[in-house]
Amino acid sequence: MLVFWDQKLAFLATPKTGSTAIEAALESLSAVVVQRPPVLKxxxxxxxxxxxxxxxxxxxxxxFTVCAMMREPRDWLGSWFRYRQRDEVVDPRKSTIGKSFDEFVLAYCSDDQPEFAAVGSQAQFLKPRKEKGVDHLFRYEDIDRFVTFLEDRLGCEIILPRLNVSPLASLELDPATEAKLREFAADDFRLYHAIPQA
Structure with missing residues (x-):
């Protein structure tokens, strides 16, 4: 999370949407930078x-104006799956090593999610409190539009570094699993498709 005092702007770091790179690029311009622990970041x-x-x-x-990003829900889960394939994942209960993406998504769509698939929901993260929500929500896949917004608000050029990149992995899904995901994460897909595009 970043707070820009003079501009009255707060950036909320939706997990797995490039927030580490954004924070690295803008840390020096921020009045408040929250990078750890994850529950605060x-x-x-x-x-x-x-x-x-x-x-x-x-x-x-x-x-304060609130801005955030959202990733296409299937791609977002793919990022979590790949992130948890890293050797650095210390807790074996959270690791996806030895599992397929299909297994991961089926576990995510279950009522009793195992720890390796308990990654939350972007729709829940971005859900408004009473009438107050996100003023400016951008698609992760349209990050250039978000950078332009920040450049206009902050009055400077922004170059994002490439950080926290997950390892490559197959993200194939059985059609039945894909259908189950679209039903289970309907709020996420609905919110994502409601974000205006350039």
């Missing part, structure tokens, strides 16, 4: 508007 929209937003508004005398 990835402060959800509801938590921001319940705890941090009111404090920032009182301290500055102005409301």
């Amino acid at each position: 990835h402060t959800s929209v509801q938590r921001f508007h319940r705890f941090l937003g009111p404090y920032l508004e009182v301290a500055s005398g102005h409301p």
Whole structure:
């Protein structure tokens, strides 16, 4: 999460949407940078508007504009699957080594998710608190549009480094699994497709 004080702008770091690269590029311009622990770095929209937003508004005398990114839901799960294939995943219960993407998605779509598939939901992360939500939501796949937005707000050129890249892996899904995912994550797909495109 990044807070730009002068611009009254807060960037909420949706997991697996390039937030590490964005934070690395903009850390020096931010008044507040939250990179760890993950529960703080990835402060959800509801938590921001319940705890941090009111404090920032009182301290500055102005409301803050909230921006965030969202990844296409199937691709987002693919990123989680690949990320958890790394040797650095210490807890074997969270590792996807030895599993297929199809197995991972089926586990994600189950009522009792095993730890390796318990990765949350972008729709839940971005869910508004009462009437307060994200003011500017961008598609991860349209990151250039997001960078242009930031450049306009911050008044500088932004070059994003390539960081936190997951290993390659097959992301094939059985058609029945794909259909199950679209039903299980319907809120995520609906929100993603509602994001305006350039």
